Amino acid sequence: MxxxxxxxxxxxxxxxxxxxxxxxxxSSKDQYDLNHPEGRxxxxxxxxxxxxxxxxxxxxxxxYQSRKRGMLENGLLLSTFAKKYLDxxxxxxxxxxxxxxxxxxxxWDIFYWAAEVxxxxxxxxxxxxxxxxxxxxxxxxEARITQPDLY
Numbered sequence: 001m002x003x004x005x006x007x008x009x010x011x012x013x014x015x016x017x018x019x020x021x022x023x024x025x026x027s028s029k030d031q032y033d034l035n036h037p038e039g040r041x042x043x044x045x046x047x048x049x050x051x052x053x054x055x056x057x058x059x060x061x062x063x064y065q066s067r068k069r070g071m072l073e074n075g076l077l078l079s080t081f082a083k084k085y086l087d088x089x090x091x092x093x094x095x096x097x098x099x100x101x102x103x104x105x106x107x108w109d110i111f112y113w114a115a116e117v118x119x120x121x122x123x124x125x126x127x128x129x130x131x132x133x134x135x136x137x138x139x140x141x142e143a144r145i146t147q148p149d150l151y
Contacts, residue, residue, distance in 0.1 A: 047102045049095070058094055059086055062101070067147055070107045077114065079147040081135045089128075096128040 050058070066082035069075040078101060089097065103123075104110055112118040114132045138144065 047099075049098070055091065055094070058098070059089075062086060062094065062098060063150075065101055071111070074107045074111055076144055076147060077111065077132075077136060080142075080144050081132055083148040084135065085131055093128055096126045100124055100128060100132075 053061075063079075063082050063086060066078035066086075067075060069078060086094075086097070100110065109118070113120040113124065113129065114136045116133060120129055
């Protein structure tokens with residue numbers, strides 16, 4: 001391959017990207033700027049409790065949210081926990097679990113609280129957290145290397 005051919009194969013993607021960026025309908029650079037000079041992170045929408053949500057819909061949503069976490073450890077932990085307990089939760093326990101997995105903005109906090117590495121904040125110290133702490137101890141040495149199948 002000669003030098004000109006090699007140069008054109010390397011530059012072609014950049015030319016296409018330049019062409020795309022000039023025709024892209026979004027014109028605000030700041031909207032997609034991932035560099036935050038003040039050290040801020042992108043904002044996370046505030047959690048709002050869903051009033052009047054059907055119990056079966058809530059369980060399905062919580063099951064999905066238990067499986068799709070920001071980190072694999074919590075995906076495995078919470079999906080196996082949800083498989084084991086979610087169907088038997090009453091409305092108050094569902095509310096507690098919903099708040100637990102949706103209020104903290106950092107998944108590591110949930111993991112550290114359940115593993116008893118960090119103290120649990122008072123607003124999350126409840127019977128669902130007690131069950132999660134027991135679940136993470138895995139006293140029966142169950143294999144938890146994959147998420148359980150969906151129903």
